[in-house]
Amino acid sequence: MIRVSGPDGSEARRTYAALxxxxxxxxxxxxxxxxxxxxxxxxxxxxxxxxxxxVRVLLGNDHGGPASVVxxxxxxxxxxxxxxxxxxxxxxxAEMQTILDNPLASPFTLGxxxxxxxxxxxxxxxxxxxxxxxxxxxxEWIVAVNAFVFAIGAALLLDLVAxxxxxxxxxxxLFGIALVFTFQALVALLQFLATEDALQELVFWTMGSVxxxxxxxxxxxxxACAVVLPWSLRSAWALTALRMGEDRAASLGVDxxxxxxxxLLRVSILAALAVAFSGTIAFVGLVAPHIARRLLGEDHRAYxxxxxxxxxxxxxxxxITAKNLVPGExxxxxIVTALVGIPFFLVTVLRHRRIS
Amino acid sequence: MMALQAGPLTGRRGRRIVLDSIEIGPLEGGTITSLxxxxxxxxxxxxxALAGLFPVQGPMWLGPHDLxxxxxxxxxxxxxxxxQTLPPPIHMQALETILVSxxxxxxxxxxxxxxxxxxxxxxxxxxxxxxxxxxELSGGQRQLVGLAQVLARSPALLLxxxxxxxxxxxxxxxxxxxxxxxxEARGMVTVMVMHDLGMALRRTDSAVMLAEGRVxxxxxxENVVTPTILARxxxxxxxxxxxxxxxxxxxxxxxxxxxxxxxxxxxxxDHYRSAPSSS
Numbered sequence: 053m054i055r056v057s058g059p060d061g062s063e064a065r066r067t068y069a070a071l072x073x074x075x076x077x078x079x080x081x082x083x084x085x086x087x088x089x090x091x092x093x094x095x096x097x098x099x100x101x102x103x104x105x106x107v108r109v110l111l112g113n114d115h116g117g118p119a120s121v122v123x124x125x126x127x128x129x130x131x132x133x134x135x136x137x138x139x140x141x142x143x144x145x146a147e148m149q150t151i152l153d154n155p156l157a158s159p160f161t162l163g164x165x166x167x168x169x170x171x172x173x174x175x176x177x178x179x180x181x182x183x184x185x186x187x188x189x190x191x192e193w194i195v196a197v198n199a200f201v202f203a204i205g206a207a208l209l210l211d212l213v214a215x216x217x218x219x220x221x222x223x224x225x226l227f228g229i230a231l232v233f234t235f236q237a238l239v240a241l242l243q244f245l246a247t248e249d250a251l252q253e254l255v256f257w258t259m260g261s262v263x264x265x266x267x268x269x270x271x272x273x274x275x276a277c278a279v280v281l282p283w284s285l286r287s288a289w290a291l292t293a294l295r296m297g298e299d300r301a302a303s304l305g306v307d308x309x310x311x312x313x314x315x316l317l318r319v320s321i322l323a324a325l326a327v328a329f330s331g332t333i334a335f336v337g338l339v340a341p342h343i344a345r346r347l348l349g350e351d352h353r354a355y356x357x358x359x360x361x362x363x364x365x366x367x368x369x370x371x372i373t374a375k376n377l378v379p380g381e382x383x384x385x386x387i388v389t390a391l392v393g394i395p396f397f398l399v400t401v402l403r404h405r406r407i408s
Numbered sequence: 409m410m411a412l413q414a415g416p417l418t419g420r421r422g423r424r425i426v427l428d429s430i431e432i433g434p435l436e437g438g439t440i441t442s443l444x445x446x447x448x449x450x451x452x453x454x455x456x457a458l459a460g461l462f463p464v465q466g467p468m469w470l471g472p473h474d475l476x477x478x479x480x481x482x483x484x485x486x487x488x489x490x491x492q493t494l495p496p497p498i499h500m501q502a503l504e505t506i507l508v509s510x511x512x513x514x515x516x517x518x519x520x521x522x523x524x525x526x527x528x529x530x531x532x533x534x535x536x537x538x539x540x541x542x543x544e545l546s547g548g549q550r551q552l553v554g555l556a557q558v559l560a561r562s563p564a565l566l567l568x569x570x571x572x573x574x575x576x577x578x579x580x581x582x583x584x585x586x587x588x589x590x591x592e593a594r595g596m597v598t599v600m601v602m603h604d605l606g607m608a609l610r611r612t613d614s615a616v617m618l619a620e621g622r623v624x625x626x627x628x629x630e631n632v633v634t635p636t637i638l639a640r641x642x643x644x645x646x647x648x649x650x651x652x653x654x655x656x657x658x659x660x661x662x663x664x665x666x667x668x669x670x671x672x673x674x675x676x677x678d679h680y681r682s683a684p685s686s687s
Contacts, residue, residue: 064503064522064526064538064539065522065526067539068501068503068504068522068539071501071504289508289511289512290512292500292508292512293508293509293512295496295498295500296495296496296498296505296508296509296557297491297493297495297496299456299461299489299491299493300490300491300495300509300554300557301512302461302480303459303460303461303480303484303487303488303489303490303491303558303567304484304508304509304512304557304561305480305481305482305483305484305485305512306480306481306512307479307480307481308480345499346499349499349500349504350498350499350500350504351500351504351508
């Protein structure tokens, strides 16, 4: 063989270690920007509070005052919910794109969001909902539970199609698109039949908003994120191998059907909860993984947390914009996610092109 | 050294039988076997069946190990399979993909893994590609990286689906030389799907000729790549000649028409029966 002078073992080792260090630095950077965004989100809003006032409230020095109510009941829950929703959708989209081997996969494009919006509309418009055995749960929770059940149902349907005689991933995508249109049509039908009041409520679902965030909901979604992220990291190597092609991964000893099923389970938990609490939010689940991939590469040890962080960042920035775009008016965050996210997306895509 | 012995294997796709009582082996460790046959004859399916990726009925043994009874992750400890499709052009360094391929089955991090990966790249002569990203490599270079991915796993059974398809002539011979060295040094059983009959004749030890899901010739490669078997498998008129340097060459004179082929088959049917046992 012709020997082309390549890097020797130690040099390659150094370069690989440097690559991994760079990934860690980028992740730390993302966390820092996310925290900054969170603080900005906290300090801006229709009620003009100074930053020092907010800090005082957070430190517990202002009980029951109007500033305290604004911070604890409005600012903080909205800001936290925005980040958690974005993280859940970002990570869900990341795993979906890997297991379905399709850059267009996301909870929104494959019908999980549409299904849960339909579940919510059923509860809101017709009062029809899955039996909830816990009597103290209020009406809002019943809607959320309904949305959750429908999202899980859609995810299971997708999995069924994926495993049915080993359908190609293209089939799964087409099936998902069929789900989107079916559920959107059904939601439109319910909207047509709905009363004025129910229609108002439906708008929340179809546009997506974090303004219904409450601490119990935040706890549920927070716990889900805290459990699911470490869980997904356990299959990081297997998922990375899946990026090299399904056959290749299988021959490397990856139990592809099992990895796919567990990933889909995680996706449905995250996407269903996010959508159940914040309505249908497009774009984040689709684009956050692409940005993370550009920034961090394909190694899922970095890509999965990266997608969650980018998702959180987009939603946090969207939440800031939603509150401040129209003075005195809080827009549904779902409306502005795309407007805020597109610049992020274009910058990473174009920057990457120039480097390579 | 372990030998591969498989079959009779029968596999179906829907109702259609795509592998029909195929018997293979024993293929000894340290030898290279080419899997030959026309398009759609079941070569890839057979290779995937051996890798445990296509369900078949029938026994498969690698030495004392019952491959057929293993689930895919366990089987990956013994087999390495390289699909016909090239590794996709993803934004990942060649070295990374090799590390992933060594760790995907959940193996524990190994200090040696890194050295093995570098060493494999060096032996394939592509150490200079180790830090390049797959999305900036050519098809042939990606094929070499794919080969490094499977070789780095040090399998006992190496299954390659057209590993030379994207390579230039020089690399084809170099890769065959590397495969020869590795196969002999490690006592591997190497089975590869090939289209280049001349390469099969000159660089592999034994051959299996498939047609319509059946074995129509098996044994030492020079007993399989013969005018009669080629006529039957491909429907071509071909000769096997020796070059001035003593290498075997396959010369194709043209396409045989069906009736001629049938007549040849009838006349030579005794020969077909003897061909598989001639090894």
